[in-house]
Amino acid sequence: MKKKWSTSLLCLLMLVSLVATGCNFSGDKGSSSAPGGTAPAADGQQAKKESVINLSFENEIKDLNQFSTSDNISFSVLNNVGEGLYRLDEKHEPQPALAQGVEVSADGLTYTFTLRDGVKWSNGDPITAADFKFAWLGAMNPKTSKGGYAFILSDYIKGGAEYASGKGSADAVGIEAKDDKTLVVTLNQPTPYFLRLTTFILYFPLNEKFVTEKGADYALKPENMLYAGPYKLTSFDPASGATLVKNENYWDNANVKVEKINLKVIKEQSTALNAYKAGELDRVMLSSADVDTFKNDPEYTTDIEFRTNYIQFNTKGEGTSNLNIRKALQLAYDATILEQVILNNGSKAATGMIPVQMSGVDHKSFRELQGDLIKADAAKAKEYWEQGVKELGKAPQLKLLVPDDSLSKDLGTFLQSEYKKNLGIDVTVETKTVKARNQQMDEGNYQFGVTGWGADYDDAMTYLDLWANHTPYRGNYENPKYDELIASAKKEVDETKRINMLLEAEKILLTEDAVVSPLFYRGNSFLQKPNVKNLIFHPYGSPVEYKYATVE
């Protein structure tokens, strides 16, 4: 009897060890990894200490396939293991990368890029103009492109829109690999920010032979990818993280200072903070609850993203179809309270749709040129409300549609109390999952709802263009004057004139027609170890650069 029990116990233990071997700890892959980067490198042959940065992501690394990827975390990895014709520098300006330069035709429609001499893939193959053509076409091809991001190419490149909708042929697309070193791109309209677009992940090159050979397994494992950027992947698991090491075949590798970047997935903010305190992470994002504790810490920093959260009014919704009602709802809350009390994480109260720091013209930001469009004014709001009620004949019953994350719920409650206080009305808050909110908005089944948009590139067009498509999601908004401004801004070659048109468009959207109401520009608070310098976080597009980082 006793024997039987001990054998079954033994079996159980064997099962445990079996499972233990089968669950791929990320640490035992790759060479000796010093735990937390604090211990000295274990292998004796290395004289100097390997420089390592340990960072974390708040979500999984979902998809490293350039054709289909669409999330910021995958972008963060891909931006550092790949490279485009241009790369954003420390000041978020595009600088020649795989291209050594570009010639733009006088009409602004033809871009002739010349590739840098001797640029190589991580396997030693040369990077050619044809690699760009293959990658760009693949990202637009409806058969391979699955991220919903094809527009970032097809909106600009001639023949792209037709190809992306499955009607046009690849030959008609304005991308030509003249020879190994020359790439000629023809655009639909002059696009002053086209060079900035070429820094985006979907504009990176891909090696056709390699990608075709790997087929469905491409980008699922580190060895199933080729690298053109400052780093290459040595380990990758979507749910636990990735390890990047310096790519010795990178053209500028002499200027890449940090040898290894460890990226860990950690969803729980309090855990990340504990790991930071224990020295296992070099940078950590703070929840707003922790901000007050660390506000005066020398390791505390904030940044701001190009992402605006706003209220979308349905211009065909009951009550919200009335302009005065919309204007009243726009002015009746004070976004600065939102910034200081509810968000308290580096986000800023929004006074317009275009985020702070987004480029305008002549080294002035768009916001500086435009000034504040919306400022809380309870008295005026009340006037608009009464005017609107008179026009409608009765006060409308309002329902605010809000997604079910904790921040948005707080936001809903905040707006509810502000409307009660300043307009004396009871607004119902309807909380739905993100998916359900999206569906309701897509069907036009809402009066007003909280949503947001992050910039794909550094130009006001990334926002203003959205309201020219007349969809229910964008409030069924339709104003010929607005559409005309957007259309002509797309054709305009003169930069000052173009920006003026966009300034005008933003004014119409917010003050004249009151289709949206800005809430806040998203920002984040961090702690970062003082010995880690020059980690560059871009407010849009490719989120982060490890290339310029140093560890002291």
Added chain:
Amino acid sequence: MKRYIGMRLVYLLITLFVITTATFFLMKQLPGTPFDEEKLNRLPVEERQLLYASYGLDQPVYVQYVRYLANVVQGDFGTSFTYKNMPVKDIIVNRIGPSALIGLQAVVLGLSIGLILGIIAAYRHNSAWDYFTMFIAVLGVSVPNFVLAALLQYYVGLKWGLLPVAFWDSYENSILPSVALSVGVVAIIARFARNEMLEVLQQDYITTAKAKGLTNMAVVMRHAVRNSLIPVVTILGPIVVNLLTGSLVIENIFGVPGIGSLFVDSIKMNDYSTIMGITIFYSAFYVFIMLIVDILYSVIDPRIRLASGGK
């Protein structure tokens, strides 16, 4: 016995079929698409249609259902919508490992400590040991495991630096989550074992055994423990399934790349193929463990026969 197991396997397949069908149609009632609608809204209508068509989502639901079933029968669970190019099968295989390891360790730890505590408590009924054990049991049931997890992480990981705070780099990383998970098991098992032991100790055959002059130890080990295990085995089934299939909260707190969060996230994202894959996997696993539990009954208690007349 063989016949019985054969029948149970047939039932298992029927159960799976019903669950698969119900889940599939319920899932299709979820609002939204598996894509990022905000991004999709930016695409022209034709391109959106092409995207739906490339996943077969433009077909009526019953067509999608039949296609899905046909694929599943051939062992193809499709590729995930969230991890766009990864086969669902691979994702599940990758992520069940860490969950199963901490789950199994928690079961082993919880079961051994729970049994020992329970048996001692019953043997020394109404003593300090008994009260202590029951205090632990009440504490274990009422303190949520994420509170315990946070405490373990803070003290053992950060303050004392004995074990890593989080992540999944080596075996050491699995210890804290296992301990955090096991406390609940200790509590349940200890209480069950104690109550059952107390009852068994009142039985006539125990008196007989004592009358025959066996030592106390021999009576407890040979007769009492074995018979008090039956209800423990019953509740062990669901506990094992529960722990081995991952705990969302514990995995998030310790940064374990397990399967716990995958299911919840896939539902949030309308990741149809992953929802289906995990549902089928979970139900198959559950039904299978229940079969094992039933077989174990007959091993522990010869009075229980699995099928009438069968041997």
